[in-house]
Amino acid sequence: MQASAFGIAILWSVPGMSQADQTLPLPLTGSAYRVARQAYGSYDSHRYQASVGYAREAIRQRPDVMSLRLLLASALEAQGDRRAAVRAIDDAIKALGPEPALRARRSALLAIIASGANSPSDPNALTGNMAKTAQRAYRAYAKHDYDDAIAAANEVLAARPDVMPLYLLVIDALTAQGRDLDAYNAVIAATQRGGDKPGLRARRGFIGARLGPVAASEAYDALRRGDTDIAISRARAAIGYAPNVPGARDLLIDALIQANRFDEADQAATDAISANPSALAPWLLRGAIRERLGQRDASLADFAQAMQLQDATQQEQRNGRIVIADMALATGDPQRALDALNGLDPDGDATDLMIAVRRQKARRALTSSVAANTADLPMPQLDCTRIDSGILCTLHPFDPAYAQYAAAARAYDQHDYPLAVAQAREAVRIAPDDPVHRLLLIQALASNGDQAESKQEAANLIESGMIDTLPSMNAAYFASNAEQPALAARYYNEAVRNDELPPSSLLDAGYANLNAGAAPVAASYFRRGIDADNNGDISLQPQQAFETRRTMSELDRTWGVNASVGYRPTGDQTTFVASPGSTADKSVQAGAEAYWRPFGYFDGHTIELYARAYETLYSKAGNTTGTPSLEGALGVRAKPFASQNLVFAFERIVPLGSAVQPDWLGRIAYSNGFGTDLRVDTPSWWTGQLYAEAGHYITHPDNYATFSGELGRSYRLDAIDPHLVAFPYAVLGGDYNTQINNRASMGAGVGVNLRYWFREDAYHAPRSFVDFSLQYRLKIVGDDRAKGVFFNASFSY
Incomplete structure (x- = not known):
């Protein structure tokens, strides 16, 4: 059954998936759609004057749709006014450019006019x-x-x-x-x-140009439903009607290949090359067909010619090179595959990974032998869509799940992540050994919020061994997603050796190495990442750049000095150089400490040797003060878990003053928090911190514990200095001591903290600070040591 003019035109106006270098009009919608429907309906019912009127109005609303321009010319011609039809085509060419369909129609009209149609050429010829x-x-x-x-x-x-x-x-x-x-x-x-005769030739071309696209469309539909016999018949009919109708020759070759009629496919490809020697697809298809037929030399010649063509779009050329590489790999010629892919730099599209995967396969195949199997060659595939003048086809490398992959990629680009996940799953089901599909599935799952499943899919890929077929950068991504930092670091480092690591991945490589326990290597990546940001090679957000410099500060720290003075020390982390334990006395204590990390950062499992001295400057209860109270300590502390700030310490109490007794002390401390560092992306932020410590004196048995929790909001005082931060907060604190009659106490109140950060450079965030803290607490339980004013000043270098 012949489709109506309206149905064909609407189908042709819908853009397809094709990646050819052609701008297709948007589908007709709204008023333009309704008017166009009336124009086509009038034409189909032979009401040509009405069709002319409706077509002109539709063109006024949508001047970019070529099919409406051709309809107007057809309606004018049907009225017998071919010269008006020529003028309509001329207007279309001015508006849309010299499109082939418009130029062909104009030539046909002029030829018919020149032939003297529809008037007796010789009045005396008949009597x-x-x-x-x-x-x-x-x-x-x-x-x-x-x-x-x-x-x-x-x-x-x-x-x-x-x-x-x-x-x-x-x-x-x-x-x-x-x-x-x-x-x-x-x-x-x-x-x-x-x-x-000239008049007949003109009409044959004109009418054939109308029949050809319809037949090509029928061939396309037949091929989509798997009816290769009908597809072959209609494609041949389309070529007969209009030898140059777009897509018909490609469809014929593809249908013959699918029907395993390779000799006929070879002839069809040869005919297509004769009709248009600069078209890329026929050369590639014939090369693949001849490889399948065992004509190796002829196949190589076709592929060599395909690589010389320049008329195709860049993406078509890239796809063509991949097709040639696939054939080379399948026939056991990995070096030829590498040669085909030589010079193809990353382009930011899906072909990047496809090319990289094939390069990796070729490099590995160079060290092993691969038997040729011409019965199972990866024949290239066509991706076709309807256009005004026929069918537009582009060639793609073999992929049994291409339709599902393309649908998933399209949904992902449109941020329809549930659909992208569903289509990517189907692509993986059909072609489970294709890492390109798996990568899209992992990305779609992550974007859809399914982090656990995304991680599991990445782990599955690693366990299958498929990761070894990937280029280093993609393998690193998979390993990172699967939370296998050692494997990710290995691939990032391999990418560096192959000169494949882009500046945008320097920080990722750094964190992978850091989590894998290679802190010095990580530091080198962070340093390069900071340089890349400063040089404009990448663009980090200010806070991201700051956090990178903060990490560098931690990695590079090998020693430090702390000092504090406090009235009734608060038992939080800023009083770590005060006398361990708690007391009911309202006193002022001062102390200083120096520490050394003999193994440096040590993958986050820091070990520190320290020496400390502190004394009591004032005691309301009249306890020993001054030099007699001076107490020293030598100790070691360790942080065994990189991800948890849990610290164990053991130290020797050394009497430096006459009132101090020697002892041994074991301590355990835990701290956690958020928003405790300086921030550069916002002037204020929420801050919370918790510090708890417990200890045991061995020689003179005594157990103690202390804790402090603070929650508030930090404000950067930019008007004074952007490194100065005020932190008003609510506090809950308490302690326990077996030497005090009322062993436990707890209080709550409010406080304010003022901290000034300093000592930063291009690679390091501020590494030192001066801190002042003032609190007032109300007693909740215990004696009066839980209430009143608490003050502390500390210095960290």
Whole structure:
């Protein structure tokens, strides 16, 4: 069944998935759609004057749709005004450019006009009743009574088959009725009887240009539903109608390949090359076909010619190189695969990973032998879509799940992540050994919020061994997603050795190495990442750059000095150089400590040797103060878990003053918090911190514990200095001591902290600070040591 003019035009106006270098119009919608429907409906019912009016209005609303321009020309021609039709085509060319369909239509119209159509070329050629019948045919045509015009003309032609103008009249009347197939057959019959006249050639080209796209569309539909016989028949018909109709030759070759009719496919490809030697797809298809037929030398020659063509788009050329590489890999020639991919730099699209995967396979295949298997060659695939003038096809490397992968990629780009996940799953099911599909699935799952499943899919890929077929950067991504930092670090480092690590991945490589326990290597990546940001090679957000410098500060720290002085030390982490334990005395204590990390950062498992001294400066209870209270300590502390700030310490109490007794002390401390560092991305932020410590004196048995929790909001005082931060907060604190009658106490209150950060450079965030803290607490339980004013000043370098 022949599709209506409206149905075909709407199908042709819908953009497809094709990646060819052509701008397709947006689908007709709204008012333009309704008016266009009326224009096509009027044309189909032979109301040509109405069709002209509706077509002009539709063009006014959507001047970019070529099919509307062609409809206007057809309606004007059907009214008998071919010169007006030419003017309409001229207007279309001015608006849309010299599109092939417009130029072909204009040439056909001019040729028909030049042939003297629809008027007797020789008034004396016919006499008597024959002349009267011929005049009746012309009058009927002028009145748009095409049935009578055809009947009268055929009546004359039955007796006088030599009168060519009447053949032209019959053909034009059939065309005006929309009976293109009958008109085309009439052209063929007239040509067989009277020779290939210019007027017949023009009409054959014009009518064939209308029939060709319809037949090509039917071939496309048949191929999509797997009916290769119909696809072959309709593709051949399309080529017969219009030898240059877009896509018909590609569809014919593809249908013959799918039908395993390789000899015919080879001939069809040869015909396509003869028709257009600069087209890329026929060369690639014929090369693949000839490889399948065992014609190796001919196949290599076709592939070599394909690599020399320059008319294809860049992406078509990249896909073509991948097709050639696939054939080379399948036939055991990895070096030829590498040669085909040589010079293809990353382009930011899906072909980047496809190319990288094949390069990796080729490099590994160079060290092993691969047997050729021409019965299972990865034949290239066509991706086709309808356009105004036929079918537009682009060639893609073999992928049994291409349709699902393309749908997933399209959904991902449109941020429809649930659909992207569903389609990517299907692609993985169909082609489970293709890492390109798995990468898209992992990305889609992560974007859809399914982090656990994304991680599991990455782990599955690693366990399958498929990760070894990936290029280093993609393998590093998979390993990172699977939370296997050692494996990720290995691939990042491999990418560096292969000069494949882009500046944008320097920090990722750094954190992978850091989590894998290679802190010095991580520091080198962070340093390079900071340089890349400063040089403009990458663009880090200010806070991201700051956090990178903060990490560098931690990695590079090998020693430090702390000092503090406090009135009734608060038991939080800023008083770590005060006397361990707690007391009911309202006193002022001061102390200082120096520490050394003999192993440096040590993958976050820091070990510190320290020496400390502290004394009591004032005691309300009259306890020992001054030099007699001076107490020293030598100790070691360790942080065994990189991800948890849990610290164990053991130290020797050394009496430096006469009132101090020697002892051994074991301590355990835990701290956690958020928002405790300086921030550069916002002037204020929430801050919370918790510090708890417990200890045991061995020689003179005593157990103690202390804790402090603070929650508030930090404010950067930019008006004074952007390194100065005020932190008002609510506090809950308490302690326990077996040497005090009322062993436990706890209080709550409010406080304010003022901290100034300093000592930073291009690679390090501020590494030192001065801190002042003032609190007032109310007692909750215990004695009076839980309430009142608490003050502390500390210094960290």
